[in-house]
Amino acid sequence: MLAYLLAREGIPVTLIERHKDFSREFRGEVLMPGGLEPFDQIGLWDQLNHVPHVNIKGFKAFINQTEAFRVASLESVLGRHNLRWVSQPELLEMLVSEASKYQAFQMIRGDRVRKLIVESGEVVGVEVQGDHDQYELHGDLIVGADGRTSVVRSQMRTKVRKDRIPMDIVWLKLPKPVSGFEDIVRAYIGRGRLVIIAPTPDDKMQIGFIIPKGSYKELRQKGIASIVEEIADHIDPELAQHLVTFKDAVVNPFLLSTVSDCVVKWWSPGVFLIGDAAHTMSPVGAQGLNMAIRDAVVASNHLVPAILNGAKRIELNQACEKIQVERMKEIQAIQKIQARPPRILLKNTWWARLLLRIVPRLIGGEITPRRDARFFSEMFFGVTTVQVHPHEGKSPL
Numbered sequence: 001m002l003a004y005l006l007a008r009e010g011i012p013v014t015l016i017e018r019h020k021d022f023s024r025e026f027r028g029e030v031l032m033p034g035g036l037e038p039f040d041q042i043g044l045w046d047q048l049n050h051v052p053h054v055n056i057k058g059f060k061a062f063i064n065q066t067e068a069f070r071v072a073s074l075e076s077v078l079g080r081h082n083l084r085w086v087s088q089p090e091l092l093e094m095l096v097s098e099a100s101k102y103q104a105f106q107m108i109r110g111d112r113v114r115k116l117i118v119e120s121g122e123v124v125g126v127e128v129q130g131d132h133d134q135y136e137l138h139g140d141l142i143v144g145a146d147g148r149t150s151v152v153r154s155q156m157r158t159k160v161r162k163d164r165i166p167m168d169i170v171w172l173k174l175p176k177p178v179s180g181f182e183d184i185v186r187a188y189i190g191r192g193r194l195v196i197i198a199p200t201p202d203d204k205m206q207i208g209f210i211i212p213k214g215s216y217k218e219l220r221q222k223g224i225a226s227i228v229e230e231i232a233d234h235i236d237p238e239l240a241q242h243l244v245t246f247k248d249a250v251v252n253p254f255l256l257s258t259v260s261d262c263v264v265k266w267w268s269p270g271v272f273l274i275g276d277a278a279h280t281m282s283p284v285g286a287q288g289l290n291m292a293i294r295d296a297v298v299a300s301n302h303l304v305p306a307i308l309n310g311a312k313r314i315e316l317n318q319a320c321e322k323i324q325v326e327r328m329k330e331i332q333a334i335q336k337i338q339a340r341p342p343r344i345l346l347k348n349t350w351w352a353r354l355l356l357r358i359v360p361r362l363i364g365g366e367i368t369p370r371r372d373a374r375f376f377s378e379m380f381f382g383v384t385t386v387q388v389h390p391h392e393g394k395s396p397l
Contacts, residue, residue: 007105018112035290052201123270150277267320
């Protein structure tokens with residue numbers, strides 16, 4: 001996203017992707033309104049609509065296998081920015097395709113960054129490992145958008161604030177039922193477990209089995225089929241039967257060790273972090289992809305005018321500092337919200353069981369979300385206003 005926003009302003013940018021393509025399993029594939037709006041703002045809405053996706057029409061919560069409440073009519077509240085489950089490989093290829101229309105954009109596939117090149121205390125480039133050789137690339141600013149295991153972050157040796165998340169997630173896919181499977185997200189809560197089930201664009205259903213951190217080893221010893229059977233014990237009987245029937249058809253099972261952290265200082269002279277490299281988001285509330293997109297927009301808002309106006313390195317550093325200041329309020333607020341549910345829902349204490357008995361009586365039935373409701377607003381639209389700014393300046397090309 002950031003590479004596209006820079007290249008369309010004529011700013012030379014090289015995007016390095018260590019894989020040859022994007023045909024692999026991604027975890028963050030839910031676009032909230034706050035992550036969808038930027039595509040509308042930059043004129044890529046039609047292209048986004050051609051990316052395979054499922055419009056999520058609502059949400060159902062089950063407590064101890066019985067439906068407790070539902071959130072319906074999301075589309076009537078959110079309109080064209082209704083949340084959707086997207087194919088992230090297709091989304092990335094769309095962005096690369098659009099960026100490739102600009103002369104300023106270059107992409108290198110299949111090579112990986114090994115280390116940062118530092119001269120006189122400033123990062124001036126990267127050392128890259130190709131198929132057969134190593135080479136160097138130099139630039140005025142190196143942006144680390146390389147995720148939770150960021151090489152750029154580790155090379156910066158920056159301090160990281162970590163939040164303890166008491167859960168891990170077993171991710172797997174199964175064929176979805178032929179009929180009667182609504183395009184909604186289902187959450188099953190009870191007995192110290194949480195199961196999330198959602199439809200995906202490839203006609204399957206994604207299952208997230210949230211378990212207490214450290215308990216996967218015991219589960220794994222039982223085998224995947226047994227894990228599916230345990231998941232079935234926590235969901236409604238009708239869908240449980242489907243899971244048991246197709247337990248041998250599991251696709252891409254893997255354990256996601258959940259992390260929530262934030263780099264104390266996202267930048268050093270000549271280098272800057274965004275997305276999960278700067279702040280790894282918990283899977284709670286499906287915020288990671290959206291926060292990364294919003295990072296890119298804010299980064300563009302500061303970097304583009306600085307570069308087009310001939311910024312020197314010190315001014316680029318100042319722009320990076322401003323980006324972090326602007327983004328930190330939202331990141332800290334969202335991570336604070338994300339930390340609460342697991343600490344309650346994964347406990348199997350007497351008070352947790354009592355709470356789960358009381359909640360359906362307090363909420364009950366169908367809920368129509370209100371855009372001005374704080375929790376709904378923050379999780380769907382973000383905590384701060386993120387708007388793509390128009391830029392005027394002399395192209396460096």
